[in-house]
Amino acid sequence: MTKSISIYITAASLEEANKIGLALVEEALAACVNVIPGVKSIYRWQGKIEKAEEVALIVKTHEDLFERLEKRVKELHSYSCPCIVAWPIVVGHRPYLDWLTNETMPKKS
Secondary structure, three states, X not given: OXXXXXXXXXXXXXXXXXXXXXXXHHOOOOOEEEEEEEEEXXXXXXXXXXXXXXXXXXXXEEHHHHHHHHHHHHHHOOOOOXXXXXXXXXXXXXXXXXXXXXXXXXXXX
C-alpha cells in the first residue's frame, strides 16, 4: 500500500495557488489542497535576504504521485525554484486516509 503524504508548496499569489490547487485535485494528483493566504516569508535568495507575502498550499496525496505532482506544479508555477516539500502522514483518522486513497487512485473506465 502506498504511503500517504502531505506536501507543502508556496505560491506568489492567491490566484496562482488556486490554479495549482484546482489542477491537482481535478487531475487526481491530490485528494485535497488547503490554500492558506497571508504567509509572511523571510528567506535568502541569490545572496540577499528577502521578505514576501505568499500563499501556502498543503496538499494531501500519496508518495507514488509525488513526481507527477511535482512536474505539474512546476508547469503551473511562476517561481524558477518553487518550494515543493513532502512529509509522511504517520498516523491519521482511518476513514479520512481511506478517502484520500480512494480520491487519488486511477478511476476504472
